[in-house]
Amino acid sequence: MGSFVNDVFLVKVDNERFVAKRYTNWVSLKWVTLSLYGIGSVRFSISGRRRMEAEYYFNDLLYRRGLAVPKILGADTRNRIVLFTHVLGDQLSSFLGSFAGFPQAGQRERDAAYNAGVLVAGAHEQDVALGDTKPENFIVDRRGNATLVDLEQGRFRGDVSWDAAEFLYYSGHYWLTYSRDLANFVDSFIKGYSEHGESRVLKSAASPKYIRVFSIWTPPLIINSIRKKLLSSTAS
């Protein structure tokens, strides 16, 4: 299922669908991980066992608290495989930045960003930092509801501002230039997050230590505009 870090399989049994994820030990690291080592401010787990344990634990915890994450159906610790319910929808990244100029452009994007903000703040309320909130990890249905998969980098009392920073700066690179649609997308996430989250978390997502990570990826003008929104959102 489009993952090069773990082996993620779509499993069909009769007419039912499931997702099986096998946690391999990382040999080649995600670019983001490398950069994170560079800034040294966000800790990332490498071992397959550690990532499987975190995913199992935090997925189960957030599911029981009513947050939009898939349900865990079982785990095979010897082979390091976890089985999840299959979430219907598209990766949020797959429709960012497209259809610009069409009527209704960006409505699903905005709804998804708002719901992602609510979801991320909901995890933070439980003292859980998610660790990998890039738009690929949000599955969005037709009405714009967002479900978060990939909790293997979750941890208690982790870096919550990183979650907001990664979501927004990473999403930003899907637009070629700063546009009204991108501005609306960022506003929607901030609005959703602010309903349950703390504004100081958004404010520190503007910190230079995160900007440095994304500067190799997202154009500076886009990063700067997102940053300004994060800083001004805290004034109200």
Ligand SMILES: Nc1ncnc2c1ncn2[C@@H]1O[C@H](COP(=O)(O)OP(=O)(O)O)[C@@H](O)[C@H]1O
């Ligand atoms: N339960 C699920 N339902 C639907 N799609 C999923 C589910 N779990 C994972 N996926 C899809 O597979 C991709 C890779 O899974 P993920 O858990 O993010 O693995 P990785 O840690 O390798 O990024 C996700 O981005 C998502 O598109």
Ligand SMILES: [Mg+2]
């Ligand atoms: Mg992922």
